[in-house]
Amino acid sequence: MIGVTENLALISDLLHKSAIEAGRDPADVRLLAVSKKQPLVKIRDAAAAGQRHFGENFVQEGVDKIEALADLNLTWHFIGHLQSNKTRVVAEYFDWVHTIDKIKTARRLSGQRPARLPPLNVCLQVNVDDEDSKAGVAPAALPELAAACAELPNLRLRGLMCLPAIRTDIDEQRAPFAALRHLAEQLRSDGIDTDTLSMGMSADYRAAILEGATIVRIGTALFGARN
Ligand SMILES: *Cc1c(COP(=O)(O)O)cnc(C)c1O
Numbered sequence: 001m002i003g004v005t006e007n008l009a010l011i012s013d014l015l016h017k018s019a020i021e022a023g024r025d026p027a028d029v030r031l032l033a034v035s036k037k038q039p040l041v042k043i044r045d046a047a048a049a050g051q052r053h054f055g056e057n058f059v060q061e062g063v064d065k066i067e068a069l070a071d072l073n074l075t076w077h078f079i080g081h082l083q084s085n086k087t088r089v090v091a092e093y094f095d096w097v098h099t100i101d102k103i104k105t106a107r108r109l110s111g112q113r114p115a116r117l118p119p120l121n122v123c124l125q126v127n128v129d130d131e132d133s134k135a136g137v138a139p140a141a142l143p144e145l146a147a148a149c150a151e152l153p154n155l156r157l158r159g160l161m162c163l164p165a166i167r168t169d170i171d172e173q174r175a176p177f178a179a180l181r182h183l184a185e186q187l188r189s190d191g192i193d194t195d196t197l198s199m200g201m202s203a204d205y206r207a208a209i210l211e212g213a214t215i216v217r218i219g220t221a222l223f224g225a226r227n
Contacts, residue, residue, distance in 0.1 A: 004045040007222050008033075015216065018209040029209055032077055032198070034219030036061065037226035040068055046222070047072045055079040055098075055217055059086045066093050079161075079198075079217060081135055088112045096121040098161040098198050098217075101137040106149045113154035120154060123161040123198050126183060128176040131165060142183055146192050159196025159214070160184050166203070173207035181212045 011031065019026040035043050036057040043054060043065065056062030057080030066076050077096040084105050090097060091112035100106050100122050113120050124145055127136030137145050142160075150157045160183060164176035177199050184194055200208025202221035209216065220226065 004042050004223060005049045007224075008046055008049045008051055011218060011222055015205065015209065018206045021206075022210045022212075024209070024212075028214055030215050031222075032079075032215050032217045033222055034079065034201075034217050035065070035223065036080070036219065038219075038223045039227070040065065042223050043069060043074075044072070047074060053077060053215075055219075056094075057081075059089055063089055063093050084108055091120060092117075094120070096123070096158070098123040099125045099135065100149065101125045101127075101135055101145070103145055103148045106145075106152055106155060110152035110154040119156040121158045122149065122155050123159050123196055124149065124157070125161045125163070126180060128162045128179050129165045134163065136162065139179070139183055143187065143190060143192075146187050147190075150192055157192070157194060159194035159198065161198035163201075164199075164204075170207050173204045174211050177204075177208045177211035177213065 015029050015031060016026040019029045030053060032053045032055045033046050033051050034055040053075045055077040075095045077098060078090050078094045079098045082090060082099055082105055087105060087108040091109045092114055097120060109120055125136040126142055127134050127138055149155060160180050162176060162180045167173045180197060180199055184197060196214050197212050198215040199213045200216040202218050205216045
């Protein structure tokens with residue numbers, strides 16, 4: 001069986017190649033290792049091979065891992081759906097939250113962020129495909145949410161995130177990622193500058209990088225199937 005260290009080298013190489021293909025600096029594409037439902041030993045292996053950023057979807061599982069791996073000084077991203085009654089622990093333990101789609105959640109996170117910590121980095125999740133079943137702010141409501149979040153003292157608005165419907169054709173995969181990039185460009189022209197596009201997973205990272213992803217979130221291709 002191929003281990004995490006080998007997978008990490010392979011994926012880093014693929015991300016690098018996609019960035020070059022896109023005419024971009026490979027240093028501008030960060031791998032977020034999605035470690036949900038993966039054992040601690042695999043996270044330690046990835047960290048030993050140089051991986052610093054990890055993503056978790058479930059609050060309690062994430063907090064348990066952050067505590068168990070505190071010696072490694074990793075950077076933790078919350079990428080799951082966040083219920084408003086769970087914001088306090090997320091504000092206390094995580095470095096990033098990618099899935100904000102309501103001002104209420106953002107206000108709670110800002111209010112609950114401990115003063116000893118730097119501002120919490122946040123991305124706004126956008127429902128780019130306008131799917132009823134999906135979380136995320138509607139594109140039309142994004143400017144208002146972004147403006148409100150940018151005012152919150154203990155949050156740092158870093159950018160946008162999306163989780164599009166699954167598509168297999170690369171050109172079809174690119175469309176929602178291009179839409180997210182355009183939304184970020186619109187925010188910029190409204191005076192809200194961001195530096196992050198969190199988009200692309202194991203199956204569509206190449207399309208995402210071609211459209212400007214700065215964080216790609218990869219789980220199974222790195223760690224293998226989840227438990
Ligand atoms: C699970 C998950 C991923 C990783 O998915 P893989 O297909 O395992 O690469 C990325 N982003 C989000 C939001 C996820 O929930």
